[in-house]
Amino acid sequence: MELWERSATLELLDGLLGECARGGGRVAVVAGEAGIGKSVLVNEFARRCGARARVLWGGCDRLVTPRALGPLHDIGRQTGGVLAERLGAGAAQEEIFAASLEELSGATGAPVELAGATRGSVAMSGPEAVGGSVAAGGRAAAGGSAVVNWSGAANWSASVAPTRRVPPVVVVEDAHWADEATLDWLVWLGRRIGRLPALLVVTYRDDEVGAEHPIRGALAALPSAIVRRVRLRPLSYGCVTELVRRAGRDPATVHRLTGGNPLLVTELLASEGPAVPATVQDLILDRLCSLPEPARELARLVSVLPTRADAAVVAGAADLVETCVDAGVLVPSGDGVAFRHELLRSAVEESLSPARRAAAHRRVLGVLARTPGVDPGRLVHHALNARDEAAVLRYGQLAGIGAARQGAHREAAAHYRAAVEHAGGLPAERRAELLEAYAEQAYLAGLAEEALRARQAALELREAEGRAGPVGENLRWISRLAWWAGRREQAWEAAARLVTVLEDGDPQLAMAYSNQSQLHMAAHHLDEAVAWGERARELADRLGDVAASVHAEINVSTARLVRGKAGAPAALRAAHERAEAAGLADHAARALVVLATGPVQLAEYGVAAARSKRPWPTPPAATSTAMFSTCSACGPWCGWRAATGTARWPTPRRRWPSR
Template identity: 60%
Template sequence: MAGLRLGDRVRLPILAARRWPTTQGRGSRYPTETPDRRLGPHHYHPSMELWERSSALDLLDTLLHKSATGGRIALVPGEAGLGKSALVTAFAERCGRRARVLWGGCDRLVTPRALGPLHDIGRQAGGALAARLGAGAAQEEIFAAFLDELSGPRQRPRPVIVVEDVHWADEATLDWIALLGRRIGRLPVMLVVTYRDDELGPEHPLRGTLAMLPGAVVRRIPLLPLSRECVGEQARKAGRDPAQAYRLTGGNPLLVTELVKAGGRTVPGAVQDLILDRLRALSAPARELARLVSVVPTRADAAIVAGAADLVDVCVDAGVLIPAGDGVSFRHELLRSAVEDALSPPRRAELHRRVLDVLVRVPGIDPGQLVHHARHAGDLRAVLRYGQLAGADAARQGAHREAAAHYRAAIDHAGRLSPEQCAGLLERYALQAYLAGLLVEGLQARQQAATIREELAQPEQVAENLRWISRLAWWTGHSAQALAAADRAVGVLAAGRPLRQLAMAYSNRAQVHMRAYEHGAAIALGERARALAEQVGDVETAIHATINVQTARLADEAGDAQAALEAAHERAAANGYVDLAVRAKLNLACVTAEELAQYGNAVALIDRALHYAREQNLDGYAQYLIGARAHVRMQRCDWAGALADADAALARPGQFAVTAVMPLVARGRIQSARGNPAAISTLDEAARRADQIGEAQWLAPVAAARSEYFLWNGDTDRAADEARQCLELTAPVHQPFQLGVLAYRLWRAGATDCTATAVAVPFQLMISGSWAEAAAEWAARGATYLRVEAMSAGDPPAAVEALRTLDSLGAARAAGCLRAGLRRRGVTGMPRGPRRSTTAQPAGLTVRQVDVLALLADGLSNAEIAGRLTLSRKTVEHHVSALLAKLGVANRVQAAAAYRNHHSPR
């Protein structure tokens, strides 16, 4: 490329002449043009004017004022080019001395930078935050330093945190935003988040983060396309046809700006034509520079364009590039992408190769950037080398999904490694894949690693991989494979000296016993594993074994087991064993719910476990816990919450049998009670998943739900068969509540051949006709729906109370069966049930409330709903409060989920 020498360390005169004030220090002012994206916004340019954005600016100003008494969050969604960055830049300019703006952004890399925006902010803030980021500290230390930075000297201007393009964020960044959201109410800080809402599919992780933000302090700043009048006015000034201008741009401010700048030239048909038309007016060397910059997401640093000051001047003066810190960038990602997409594949690869050659010599460069350019350049050695470095870096920062992606890229070229190096890479990838919930991928990697370790005659590493194969096989619903791998891991090491791997193999086998309700064997083998681990000083395995032992003891109702599991969690968390820490909390919550039927206590325990899983980016565990909570909420008669959880659990990618069964049961039982024709297909899918696992803890709830369904639909023979077959299969496990629900369903179906002996007391009371005692027992356990079942067999006042509860839940099929039974008993004066006009709607909402709910489910704010329905905003607020109460949900997200569940086919 003529006149352009990559890698030369030369100061660029054009950039020196346009140096921007930094945001560091007190009372700094903000530029009206683009500073370094790491020090401020990166898409705005003075030629892109803020048309029709005064109300949005005023709203941001109001939120800044309110943040003095408690933090505020401004969400600025919108499609590309709608002016999000321009708006936030103008707001930063308005802030002046009132605020200290710290700015970070997410990049459109193949694999996102781990904590990319926080690194940007750390460079501005300096101090402990920058030091911990630079030292690769643990995520908790980095987050603590950030919160300390926000709580700085009182005389410092109020912090405004801007995070741009969060739709490209890595999972650690999303955790950081969620953390700030939880703390912001107690801090005098304002958080501004921009993102492209048109790129958020139903499974996009940002949706979950936004749902976690406290609604009381969140305000959505709607950005609408420019009006026809505004576009027409700008078009007339540029000598263009207003109607054609609006048709070409759709009111997108960036496209309007580009169209106006195109002057009287032929009207191009798309943004790519706009920018390429401008490129054609440049000299060949300047065009080459612009193309080079186009393959660098966000901006090209000084090192990339060093030695090309004159060409930089030409591109800036032509409006193709803009200064950005000590480098240059396109004004908007749309424009950069347009130029990059127009390159031929060989040309694009060549430019990525040039950038890579420069960046590898830049001290402290993020290895993730090197992987991005190496992959696009087709440099296999570089992908292998930097993929491993980037994976380790992301893993340290808790970005497990990004770490797995980097390791995956390296594995594709692992044929260049020695067998031992290859096995090690597969094992590191498998761990990150497991923590990210990519369970099939993790299982496959462990199997490959085990094969290599066997060929290398390394029994300790073989056993370790077999232990992980056992764990991952269970997660993916292959319990027989899990058992075989656990036994083989013990067999590989049993003849050897006391080793950590032998202790862990014993502990893993104890875990298999524990899951099968073989509590005596689990405790004995777990204690053996713990003693061996303590003997060799292996803290991790000792904690692993302790969790298995105490989980089995908790299921046997040992009084001190809960405290022991809490202590195991604390010890695991303190030592950085996040997988063990979350497993201690999960086991405590799930045993409390499903094996002890203490549903009132289980809700808080699940929420605490879920909070920890999300904090640590443990997606698989989070998915499992959300599904477990769906079942608990169903039993608690929080059906809107149960359906919202079931939707969330079943919609997540990487669905497996162990994460699917309980949310399917919760959804299927609610559908059955409501007479939804989709109920049987839901329960069929639950049965298919439970059969795949083959363990009692999954088979029993599914069979009981199916028996209930057939009973309500008048097929008592099928109802009895479902319960009887599963009872015969699971009777050897002696789990009282699992066997109890099956025995009760068999009795309800009219059968008298139940031989189960280990039946939980509340079910014994129901079967014996002691409905009042059973109802009291269920009430004490927080089992609201089971209490309703007990009362439905009681005297007329109790049965009528149960009927009213079923009516309030919209359980038309269950209520109909109870009404028919009461009529046969001669009971009169029963409530007639909801009118048809309200049963057609969820929870008896009025027609207007359903209209409001439908728009709420589409993501509209109260102000937008008011405008759409021609109501006052206060009236809409009243409607929203009423429908939340009727649906029994806590927030708008759960209300939207309830609406979608009611109005979409299952």
């Protein structure tokens, strides 16, 4: 297809690839509204790369809750090898990330896989000659008629498989829909890619992400020296005028209706008749009307599947698929079919009546639930839209467990949230367990209020059960979360109840004391913090409770640090090491946070800055983002984030609890 007004951007990407080939990895961030041409741009770039690069594709989908590490799963299917193996084995996040790096580092000498081959191969008309010339009027001539969605491009790039050493180009499409773990990976990879001969290309809709959207923090955390940002502009009035004149339409009207958005321009020009349809929805529904009813029904079914419909969904309907493809309503995509554009798909889905929409989701759910290898997050999406409560509960729990394991805590919390809402029929103990798992993920995602509500609901169930242990566990969390949420009274009340609920000799009693110490420490009652902390540590050591002992040590040392005691930093370092050795990620991280932010609290910026230059251990992934967001106390001092290196630090949301 002919690409309008994108030759400068293609040249820029080409230049970045050249820099990568010379040894220094680069990141290109391509932004712009829906339909502006991000996907066709990267597809054309991939086509032009030809044998000069190995292009790997990953895409994010618009699901109610995104698939955990969705793009990496796409990429793993193309690379095979250790990455696919780690993903398939459900390995922990760090192992999967390491495998991706291994894949990219070794990829320069590897024979190129048929990218997208595992998605099934769709007949394509490419490849065309590589390296299209730049046509007059600033348009890049890109011959051929390949399908211009990302899976299609994968097939195309595969067909020019290189045999010599080439740099990998990793394309991650639609990152505005990325799950938390994928954003972590993007930052993780972005911070290392400078040392690889590799290019990372990320596309996203910048007009749909507000100031608080997590992608903003992720993009900000990429090393700016190797990042190039490109914002795609609408087509100029001159370009629209020329195109419209060719089609015998009124340029002013077309430009006014489309704002120069290439998708809308293309759709308008493809529509028949003199009247210009007012919206894309009119456009696509108009096109649907030309189909016989069974084909229209198939298109409606496909419309409820974000991104594309799997082969299994359209199995047995080859004739109807062909009718839709011939009418330009659907295009082949991977092993299935898709709408030509996400906007068109959602326009059709939104046009369905609620009952019809739910029925379509139910049908899709039935098929996908029987299809091996489907991400449970996708099943939750269809179950929710089908209003199938039992399925939401079943797949919500499964998806929550999977997302949590991969470090996508925000998504894990969302899945559990959905499951909890439909858990009324579960026995009380199972419901309490579900609420506790939900609360843990919400806490790790920094959603203190939400975690607090879940803990309170769990507490009620546990109280009815009458077992002190689980009651105590929830009370302790309520105390901590209530403090974070700014509800001091509730925090103190829960802490006091916790100590009375647990009998003498209860294994949790040491942690209950330490919780008191922590509250006092946070409230700047330093004497009480030390007294409760020492009592906790003494009991914990007697009971062999390492977690409580380390927790108490951190509280005591923090109080001493604030008092300016010389040995406090060393004690915190020792506590960190002890916690890490015992696999207590959260406690280990807390020690680090105190070490890093303590001097800032005391306004000792010189000490803080010096500390930030030391090599810091990697903060564990399974740690609450809310805890790290205490970094907002640093104000202008952000060296610690940079010094700690690998983690994606969240946009600060809350301040260090005031004392």
